[in-house]
Amino acid sequence: MDRNKTLYQLGVEYEQAAKVVKNRIAAKRLQLRSLRDSVCSNEAYVLKSEISMLYSEYREAMDIARHLKSYYSGEDEKTYGGAAA
Numbered sequence: 001m002d003r004n005k006t007l008y009q010l011g012v013e014y015e016q017a018a019k020v021v022k023n024r025i026a027a028k029r030l031q032l033r034s035l036r037d038s039v040c041s042n043e044a045y046v047l048k049s050e051i052s053m054l055y056s057e058y059r060e061a062m063d064i065a066r067h068l069k070s071y072y073s074g075e076d077e078k079t080y081g082g083a084a085a
Helices: 007-034 041-069 075-079
Strands: none
Touching: 007 041
């Protein structure tokens, strides 16, 4: 394991993790679609809750990735409300 990664490299890793989460979302959505003809609304509720949580994880990972990848470019100050120099 490389301990001396740049912030940009860490950002790329966060993007990759976000893609994994997005794939999990897609799989859960397929499961949910298959339940539409089913009477089991409790299972659908559980899947919707899991999908919602996964979307939050995805957005957080993408936000962190953007922040890390653009840390030295100054774009973060505009995006995250920092003071311009």
